[in-house]
Amino acid sequence: MSRLLRTRAARGATATALAGLVVAFTIGAAPAASAADTVVKIRYPVHGSTFLKAANATVNLGPGTLKSKVDLNTGAVTASLNLPPATGSFKELGLIPVTATVAFIQNGPTTGTKSSITLQITSLSVAGLPVPVGPACESANPASISLASQPGFSVVKGGTVSGTYTVPPFAHCGLITPVLNLTITGPGNTISLTLGKAHVLP
Numbered sequence: 001m002s003r004l005l006r007t008r009a010a011r012g013a014t015a016t017a018l019a020g021l022v023v024a025f026t027i028g029a030a031p032a033a034s035a036a037d038t039v040v041k042i043r044y045p046v047h048g049s050t051f052l053k054a055a056n057a058t059v060n061l062g063p064g065t066l067k068s069k070v071d072l073n074t075g076a077v078t079a080s081l082n083l084p085p086a087t088g089s090f091k092e093l094g095l096i097p098v099t100a101t102v103a104f105i106q107n108g109p110t111t112g113t114k115s116s117i118t119l120q121i122t123s124l125s126v127a128g129l130p131v132p133v134g135p136a137c138e139s140a141n142p143a144s145i146s147l148a149s150q151p152g153f154s155v156v157k158g159g160t161v162s163g164t165y166t167v168p169p170f171a172h173c174g175l176i177t178p179v180l181n182l183t184i185t186g187p188g189n190t191i192s193l194t195l196g197k198a199h200v201l202p
Contacts, residue, residue, distance in 0.1 A: 038071070038072040038073055039069055039070065039071050039072070040069070040070045040072060040200065041067070041068070041069050041070075041200065041201035041202075042067070042068050042069075042070065042198050042199065042200055042201065043065055043066070043067050043068075043198070043199045043201055044065065044066045044067075044068075044158055044195040044196055044197075044198055044199070045063060045064075045065060045195070045196035045197075046061075046062050046063065046064045046065060046066050046081065046083070046193055046194070046195055046196070047060075047061060047062035047063045047064070047193070047194055048060075048061045048062060048191065048192050048193035048194055049061055049191075049192055050189060050190065050191040050192075051189065051190045051191075052167075052184075052189055053186065053187075053188040053189050053190075054167075054183055054184055054185070054186055055090050055183070055184070056090075057088065057090045059086055059088040060086075061083060061086060061191075061193070062083055062084070063084075064081060064082050064083035064084065065081075065082050066079060066080075066081050066082075066195065067079065067080050067081075067082070067201070068080075079115075080106060081106060081115070083104065085101050085102060085103040085122060086101070086102055086103075087099065087100065087101040087102075088100060088102075092126070092183065096126060096127055097126075097127055097128065098124070098125070098126050098127075099124070099125045100121060100123065100124045100125070101121070101122050101123045101124075102119060102120065102121050102122065103120050103122050104117050104118070104119055104120070105117065105118040105119075105120060105138075107142050114144055114145065114146045115144070115145060115146075116142040116143075116144055117142055117143045117144075117145065118138050118139055118142050118143075119138060119139040119143060119167070119168075119170075120136075120137065120138040120139075121133050121137045121138070121170070121173065121180075122137075124176070131176055132174060133173045133174060133176060134172060134173065134174055136172040137170065137171075137172055137173035137174070137176075137177075138170065138171070138172065139167070139168040139169070139170055139171075140168060140169050140170065140171040141168045141169070142168070143165055143166065143167065143168055144165070145163060145165040145191070146163060147161040147162055147163035147191070147193065148161065148162065148163060149161050150162060153195075155198065156197070156198050157197055157198070158194070158195035158196045158197055158198060159194070159195060160192060160193065160194050160195075161192075161193050161195065162190065162191060162192040162193070163190070163191055164187070164188065164189060164190050164191070165187075165189050165190075165191065166185075166186065166187040166188075166189070167184055167185045167186060167189060168185060169181045169185050170184070170185070
């Protein structure tokens, strides 16, 4: 459970980081400003993974896509990340098998180098038995994540971006809420995302 929650957070983080990197590198590659604004739409295929510190587990993310709009005149960038729900399994306390599915909800388009993501747990099972979490089991506050590009990153060819993030406390998860907040939330989580070759959209 803790693992899945973190997975979700990682996804939100992924969206933020990717957008931030696209912004920074696109601005660096932009031509001199002209009299009229020029907006370029770019899409990147994305996949990666996140390490959840509390659960001591690595969860795969994607495949998904990152779409961004870059104003070559002002340098302004907005982006949105689309990733499928992530399902992960781990052993709580090293003994009890847990499987959870987490979805991330981007709170508006990403601007600048940070994204605001709400983490939502859509299904959960403990020791093979389903645990009701309700329709509103999500982070009480959005997770904020920013990433930095790694050596070799190219705004055209893509590359790797990575960073760290904190999983915020959860609310509205029923009786399981205290357990989630004891085993899933906290700082020290890491994420690594790989962007594929950029595709310019019409």
